[in-house]
Amino acid sequence: MNTAPAKGNDINGPAAGDVFADRSRELPIHADVLALLPDFASARACLDIAEDAARAIQGRMAAAHIGADPEAMIAAPEEIDLQMLRNLEEGMPRERLERVERAFNEWKGANTARQEIPLDDCRGDLARCVRSECHGTGLVVAPAHGSMDARDAFHDVLFKECKLVLVPPTGGYAGKFLQHVVIGWKPHAHASDAVVAARRWLAAADRVTVLCVDDEPDGSYQLTARELLAQLSLKGDVVAINSEGRSVAESLLDFAGAANATCLLIGAFRHGYFLELLLGRVTRSLLSHAALPLLMKHSRPAWP
Numbered sequence: 139m140n141t142a143p144a145k146g147n148d149i150n151g152p153a154a155g156d157v158f159a160d161r162s163r164e165l166p167i168h169a170d171v172l173a174l175l176p177d178f179a180s181a182r183a184c185l186d187i188a189e190d191a192a193r194a195i196q197g198r199m200a201a202a203h204i205g206a207d208p209e210a211m212i213a214a215p216e217e218i219d220l221q222m223l224r225n226l227e228e229g230m231p232r233e234r235l236e237r238v239e240r241a242f243n244e245w246k247g248a249n250t251a252r253q254e255i256p257l258d259d260c261r262g263d264l265a266r267c268v269r270s271e272c273h274g275t276g277l278v279v280a281p282a283h284g285s286m287d288a289r290d291a292f293h294d295v296l297f298k299e300c301k302l303v304l305v306p307p308t309g310g311y312a313g314k315f316l317q318h319v320v321i322g323w324k325p326h327a328h329a330s331d332a333v334v335a336a337r338r339w340l341a342a343a344d345r346v347t348v349l350c351v352d353d354e355p356d357g358s359y360q361l362t363a364r365e366l367l368a369q370l371s372l373k374g375d376v377v378a379i380n381s382e383g384r385s386v387a388e389s390l391l392d393f394a395g396a397a398n399a400t401c402l403l404i405g406a407f408r409h410g411y412f413l414e415l416l417l418g419r420v421t422r423s424l425l426s427h428a429a430l431p432l433l434m435k436h437s438r439p440a441w442p
Contacts, residue, residue: 170197172275174268174295175257176204177288178237180281183306185245187315187431188279189252191304194316194342200256202271203238205287207231207261231261234287268294272301277339279304282425282432296406296436302335303406305425305432312400315431316343320399321374322390322420323348325362328405332435336403337370339433346374347397351389353378387423399430406434 173188175181185201192199229237239257246252260267268291272278278301282292295301304315319340323329333340340346348367350359363376381389394402406421424432 168198168274169200170195170275171199171277171279172272173199173201174204174271174278174280174291175201175238175242176291177281177284178234178241180284180288180306180308181238181241182245183311184279184281185242186313187304187306187311188277190313190315191277191279191339195338197276197338200258200275201242202258202260203235203242204259204264204267204271204291205231205234205261206264206290234285235259235261264290265294265298269299272299275301276335277302277304279306281306281308283308296434300436302332302433302435305434307429307431309429311431315401317400318345318347318398319343319401319403319433320390320394320397321346321348321363322386322402322404323350323359323363323376324405325359326405328407328435328437330366330405331437332403332405332433333366334370335435336433337372340370340372340374340403343401346372347399348374348376349390349393350376350378351386352381385420385423387420387427390420390424391428394428394430401431401433402428403433406436 169192171188171192173181173184175184188199188201191197242257246255258271260271264287272295278295278299280292280295280303281288282305283289292303292305296303316339321329321333321340346367348363350363353359357378360376360378367374367376377393379389379393384392390402390404393399402424404421404424407419421434
């Protein structure tokens with residue numbers, strides 16, 4: 139795995155005054171896989187799965203801490219006040235960084251092959267930090283739950299940057315996420331864009347299964363799945379099941395469990411974030427209940 143240092147500050151970087159001045163820079167990390175670390179509680183799982191993802195494609199890995207800092211934000215007064223209040227519960231921005239640094243150092247020290255993997259730091263306006271840190275990477279590993287920074291960063295990576303995102307399970311990462319990848323398939327742009335974006339990792343997977351839930355009578359789901367696999371020169375099985383009264387999310391998770399799947403790939407939030415919040419659709423349900431890593435990508439609608 140190539141672990142050439144990224145641009146930016148590492149854990150032995152400049153003094154606090156220089157870090158403060160550099161919080162809102164726009165120096166993208168150029169890596170195939172980025173472990174985004176907004177929350178120390180999920181840092182180890184993000185680092186472990188990012189390392190596996192980089193190794194699988196013989197690519198480069200980097201890590202980055204990001205965090206909202208009201209002292210370096212240009213935002214509405216209400217937003218500044220909200221960030222100041224969360225400091226009482228979650229700690230000051232510098233304290234949150236130090237917790238992530240400790241988790242990163244423990245992980246890095248456990249394997250000499252990790253010594254050149256950089257840890258960047260960006261604090262200030264969170265959306266700008268996400269854009270800066272994720273710009274040059276093909277896959278972002280990030281938690282979907284946890285601190286306010288974690289939740290906000292996940293939203294920005296998925297919806298504003300439209301990156302391919304790998305979400306570790308909340309219960310911890312067990313390893314070998316590419317042993318059996320199950321793809322939740324329906325012939326629309328969100329699903330196909332996710333598969334195309336994940337092609338390098340699907341090609342490296344030991345096994346790939348495309349799952350079609352409640353296919354049309356003419357078998358169009360299975361037909362388009364086979365066509366896409368052929369177009370991308372990917373090998374995989376195509377399976378069709380009936381939901382039998384269950385939700386699509388329940389059907390996907392039940393099949394994944396029975397098939398010993400190690401990762402589930404989906405096109406995320408096809409109907410948009412707020413509609414899924416209201417109606418409890420597939421992506422939101424999977425994020426709440428999946429016990430395996432989720433690989434997902436959201437595609438902006440193509441307006442006429």
